[in-house]
Amino acid sequence: MRTRTFVVIAGIGIIAAAGVSVQALVTHAHAHSLAEAAAASEVPAPDTSVEVMTKTYLRAAKDHDCALTRLLTTPNTFAWCGAAPHGWFDGDPELQSYRDVGKPELVTKGVAGHAQECVQSTIMQRWISGADPGELSWSWCWVHTADGWRLWDQGQG
Template identity: 40%
Template sequence: MGRRRLVLGGVVAAVLVAAGTVTVVSVTHAQTVAVRLPPASASSEQVLRVYLRAAKAHDCAVTEALTDDSGGPDAAWCGGRTPSSWFDDHPDLLGYRHVGAVSRLSAKETGRAAEECIPVDVTETNMTGAEPGDLPGWQFCFRHTPAGWRLTDEGYG
């Protein structure tokens, strides 16, 4: 059986061909994003790795889906903006390395819900308040939701 995908007006259509029969299955954008998201059972580190790959690839739908609503759409890399070029004024994640150990913070420590924070050395450009280049030990903090771990905060400290 052969498989082909077509993108038509934001809708992905999978075309299945078997024994001379053509079947077209339509998938909405939301369903496509859901397929790329980690399962709710994934650890915060697994979610972070999916998030980092998506941010580096400018996959804003995934970074936004993995960001908790409490941070607002701008909390996600690509937050609410679809870049029209590499020169727009949104933060671009150029690379990452050295994913560190998870540290757990209680609700009392955060003033909200319990979080898990993970340091990562990132290379960025266009981030407000930072010179382009390496940011060692950048923290990504996640809280657990019914959908799984979601980014709730990031930065230093």
């Protein structure tokens, strides 16, 4: 009799834990979709200049607005989010501050494979794989899509 009672109680516990886990997943998915909807309302108009797009992106990255940085980034490069790494090769870089946002410079298709507009800036960062935390000269290279400018490439120099 005791074994049967234990099995019933354990079964009820497992079902309750599964229900809590499902509810947590649903709540997380709902919060994620709300964040995406809010970010979509912050995306600049398709005819916005590259300079304004860069400043919008930098503000979003500094504020850890992951939904907005992901919307403005192509799959060709990483989006700045600022999530601390759990190990050596995961996590997102964190933009702590930025300054000296330059004027866009055209990089032709022959040079980069895609016509791009690149903007130089100085950033203070941490968690970039392969770089010590601190100040870097950083380029933000944008391609024009039907939705407007999107970050295609980035890096030092």
